[in-house]
Amino acid sequence: AQSVAQPEDQVNVAEGNPLTVKCTYSVSGNPYLFWYVQYPNRGLQFLLKYITGDNLVKGSYGFEAEFNKSQTSFHLKKPSALVSDSALYFCAVRDPNNTDKLIFGTGTRLQVFP
Amino acid sequence: NAGVTQTPKFQVLKTGQSMTLQCAQDMNHEYMSWYRQDPGMGLRLIHYSVGAGITDQGEVPNGYNVSRSTTEDFPLRLLSAAPSQTSVYFCASSRKPGLAGEQFFGPGTRLTVL
Numbered sequence: 001a002q003s004v005a006q007p008e009d010q011v012n013v014a015e016g017n018p019l020t021v022k023c024t025y026s027v028s029g030n031p032y033l034f035w036y037v038q039y040p041n042r043g044l045q046f047l048l049k050y051i052t053g054d055n056l057v058k059g060s061y062g063f064e065a066e067f068n069k070s071q072t073s074f075h076l077k078k079p080s081a082l083v084s085d086s087a088l089y090f091c092a093v094r095d096p097n098n099t100d101k102l103i104f105g106t107g108t109r110l111q112v113f114p
Numbered sequence: 115n116a117g118v119t120q121t122p123k124f125q126v127l128k129t130g131q132s133m134t135l136q137c138a139q140d141m142n143h144e145y146m147s148w149y150r151q152d153p154g155m156g157l158r159l160i161h162y163s164v165g166a167g168i169t170d171q172g173e174v175p176n177g178y179n180v181s182r183s184t185t186e187d188f189p190l191r192l193l194s195a196a197p198s199q200t201s202v203y204f205c206a207s208s209r210k211p212g213l214a215g216e217q218f219f220g221p222g223t224r225l226t227v228l
Contacts, residue, residue, distance in 0.1 A: 009154075034216070043118070043204055043219035044157075090156060100145050100164075100211050101172070104156035 002027045004093050006105035013081045014113050021076040021108045023091030032094035033074040034102065035065055039087045047089075050074060061085070081112045115140050118220035120205050126226045127195040135190040135223050137205030145208045146188040147217070150174065150201040157204065163188055164211040195227045 003026045013019045025031055032051055036044040048059025055067045065076045076089060088107050095101040121136045139146065147162035149172075159172030163182040177199060179191040188207075192199060202224050206217040 004156075036219075041221075043221045044206075044217075045219070046216035049216065100147075100208055100217075101159060101162065102157075102217065104149075104158075106154055106156040 002093060002095055002097075002103050004091050004103055004105040006089075006091055006108045008108050009106075010109045010111060012111045012113065015083050016080055019078050019081045019085070019110065019112070021089050021091075021110060023074045023076065023105060024072050025074060025091075025093045026072065027093050027096060027103075029096045031074075031096075033065075033067065034092040034094070035059065035063070035074075035076050036090045036092065037061075037087050038090065038107075044090060047076070081110075083112045083114055086110055086112045117141065118205055118207055118218050120203075120220035120223050122223060123221070124224050126228065127192075128228050129195060129197060131195050133192050133195065135192075135203055135205075135225075137188045137190065137220060138186050139188075139205075139207040139218070140186065141207065141209070141218065142185060143207035143209050143218070144185070145211045145217075146182065147172070147206050148178070148180065148188070148190045149204045149206065151204060151222075152201050160190065160203075192225075195225075197227045199225065200227045201225060 005024045034049045035047040038044045050057045050067045058064045091105040092102040118139045144165045148160040149157040161180040163169045205220040208217045
């Protein structure tokens, strides 16, 4: 079965430090991978996606993600965290059997401390 | 563009009551979907539609109905509310099925069933 795992419920990082939010996936065929962010009391916002091509994908707000096929991972990264980056982050993979259906991870809460 | 709009923002129901959650988008998107978000479970797909007149079930469809009479609107009906349906509901849309494009989310409806 297709699935996405976000092993950390919460990630804490000091402002100015690099951050990583982890995601691993299990899917048949070539994966289409996404990251979304949810700010308090808001809907999800698209950050970036990997479809094919360069393994390093750049997205909104200075975020990037690295696709690693051998480790089946798609970790979200940012070189220098901001307090305003504090939010809930979701990794998702497109269901290869049903186009546009997204399978979401359980989410990781990122807390950036001043 | 208003994007994806949802009404109401909050709703409290008694067990057995019925109601309709409204969702509309003004981006002429063909694909629309409903998710529910529960703590520690990420987002789970309830129903989706690839165009007007076409709907299908997601992974948790029981207790919910949908219809898609126009491209713009995709209401979600709770037939007989149960406490297990207490959740935050998100509507989402994307431009065209199969393009692996980003999904745009509404602000959500927080539903409590007593």
